[in-house]
Amino acid sequence: MFAPPVAEAFELLQAFDGTVERVSGEDISVVLRDITDPSNGDEEAVLSLSQFDAPERVAVGTPFYLMVGYRTPRSGRETVTLVRVRTIVPLSASQRARAKAEAKALFSKFGPQGERA
Amino acid sequence: MPELDVPPALNEVEVSIFGPGVGECVVVHTGAGEWLVVDSCLDGPTRSAEPVALRYLRQLKVDVATAVSLVVITHWHDDHDRGVTDVFRAAKSATVVMSSVLCTEEIWSLVRMVKDRDDFDSGVDEFTGIFGELTTRLPAGATFPVGVPRFAKAELPLPCKNAAVTALCPSDVAIAKGQVAVAERLESAVAKGRRLVAEDPNHTSVVLWIQAGSRRILLGSDLENETDPRNGWTAIVNDAAGKRNGAEVFKVAHHGSENGHHPQVWSDMLAPGATAALTPFRRSSLPFARDVERIKKLTPECYITAQKTAAKRPPKRGAAVDAVLNVVTNRRRAVRGSKPGHVRVRMGRDGGSITVDLFDGAKPL
Numbered sequence: 001m002f003a004p005p006v007a008e009a010f011e012l013l014q015a016f017d018g019t020v021e022r023v024s025g026e027d028i029s030v031v032l033r034d035i036t037d038p039s040n041g042d043e044e045a046v047l048s049l050s051q052f053d054a055p056e057r058v059a060v061g062t063p064f065y066l067m068v069g070y071r072t073p074r075s076g077r078e079t080v081t082l083v084r085v086r087t088i089v090p091l092s093a094s095q096r097a098r099a100k101a102e103a104k105a106l107f108s109k110f111g112p113q114g115e116r117a
Numbered sequence: 118m119p120e121l122d123v124p125p126a127l128n129e130v131e132v133s134i135f136g137p138g139v140g141e142c143v144v145v146h147t148g149a150g151e152w153l154v155v156d157s158c159l160d161g162p163t164r165s166a167e168p169v170a171l172r173y174l175r176q177l178k179v180d181v182a183t184a185v186s187l188v189v190i191t192h193w194h195d196d197h198d199r200g201v202t203d204v205f206r207a208a209k210s211a212t213v214v215m216s217s218v219l220c221t222e223e224i225w226s227l228v229r230m231v232k233d234r235d236d237f238d239s240g241v242d243e244f245t246g247i248f249g250e251l252t253t254r255l256p257a258g259a260t261f262p263v264g265v266p267r268f269a270k271a272e273l274p275l276p277c278k279n280a281a282v283t284a285l286c287p288s289d290v291a292i293a294k295g296q297v298a299v300a301e302r303l304e305s306a307v308a309k310g311r312r313l314v315a316e317d318p319n320h321t322s323v324v325l326w327i328q329a330g331s332r333r334i335l336l337g338s339d340l341e342n343e344t345d346p347r348n349g350w351t352a353i354v355n356d357a358a359g360k361r362n363g364a365e366v367f368k369v370a371h372h373g374s375e376n377g378h379h380p381q382v383w384s385d386m387l388a389p390g391a392t393a394a395l396t397p398f399r400r401s402s403l404p405f406a407r408d409v410e411r412i413k414k415l416t417p418e419c420y421i422t423a424q425k426t427a428a429k430r431p432p433k434r435g436a437a438v439d440a441v442l443n444v445v446t447n448r449r450r451a452v453r454g455s456k457p458g459h460v461r462v463r464m465g466r467d468g469g470s471i472t473v474d475l476f477d478g479a480k481p482l
Contacts, residue, residue: 027447043449051445061313062311079440088311100229111220
């Protein structure tokens with residue numbers, strides 16, 4: 001079962017893997033992929049910028065988790081939504097070098113071939 | 118009632134257009150059992166659904182492995198490429214065609230960087246899948262045209278047995294601009310840990326001119342107008358002057374949008390009363406009412422693959438979850454409808470009337 005990292009007691013009901021598609025002021029158009037039930041198709045929605053935990057990092061392509069669940073403070077259970085901006089680990093220098101070498105080999109096989117026509 | 122599973126006669130040309138939403142696909146029978154697949158969309162709401170072209174061709178009992186000679190990806194947007202790797206894998210005899218904008222070592226290098234990284238959820242899955250399939254074919258001794266991709270640009274003829282197929286764009290200027298834009302987008306995603314989102318303009322789309330027997334077909338892809346006359350539709354109509362006219366079937370460009378419309382396409386390149394078909398694009402609510410009115414004034418024979426307003430409710434997930442989602446999100450809706458609509462155009466290769474049949478929600482515009 002997928003369990004996004006959450007710092008406090010949180011009973012997860014629903015999680016989406018989201019991607020920011022457009023930024024229009026406070027309106028953030030996103031695509032949501034259901035990771036609780038992957039048989040559901042993707043959805044589009046508009047979120048407010050203020051709902052993101054790190055609004056300064058929101059840009060086209062920013063990945064995030066949208067989670068719905070129960071939080072249980074002392075006063076009783078409440079339903080909450082968390083929108084957590086994700087961090088994708090950058091590629092290492094060796095990964096980049098390997099990719100460039102692979103691309104070079106591919107390009108030599110499948111590159112521009114107009115003159116071969 | 119027209120039958121959906123009856124293949125065209127050997128001397129018939131067919132243009133089948135599937136859509137809607139974030140998906141569009143055109144399947145063409147050029148005659149004598151030869152087929153082309155232009156773009157790809159899925160036959161259901163999930164990413165694991167079957168490509169509609171494969172479903173349709175198998176329904177017709179077409180041997181996809183031998184009968185499909187071209188698989189064309191007009192541009193790198195997910196409403197045009199979903200499932201195209203599966204189509205190409207099945208079409209063992211086909212040559213794959215993509216825009217020249219993708220043909221740089223730098224872009225391929227960046228694509229390779231993200232291909233094994235699920236967290237990028239990259240829009241390059243189909244691109245890498247195509248090259249994976251090409252790699253498996255090449256050692257088998259395949260020679261041109263099988264096994265070698267073609268990178269389409271203006272006036273490039275494409276390999277096809279029963280029809281003359283020509284790419285009308287992108288122009289050299291569009292290719293140069295597009296290669297810079299794509300490389301910058303990829304580099305930014307890799308460097309900043311963001312996903313690839315298709316936001317480059319449609320000016321690198323591949324428009325196709327097909328002549329099969331006496332029939333002429335114009336497939337407009339998503340090409341739009343550009344301020345630079347060396348790009349977009351202006352470049353095409355200028356190049357076509359006097360040599361490309363009389364197309365009887367037109368896949369309307371860019372979901373019928375105003376910016377995909379060029380009057381000289383209709384006056385110079387299409388036959389009067391040409392049969393026109395388009396797919397809606399629900400993210401942008403295309404075509405708008407004014408687009409529909411404009412197209413209807415240009416030809417009485419115009420069709421759309423699906424109602425653009427067809428309901429796409431998200432699935433129910435339980436009262437607590439749905440209640441919260443309804444509060445925190447606006448305009449939430451499913452990306453994909455359940456089944457694409459289908460406009461089928463058939464006509465004799467050497468003349469005669471044109472028959473249009475509508476399936477799965479397609480209707481006159």
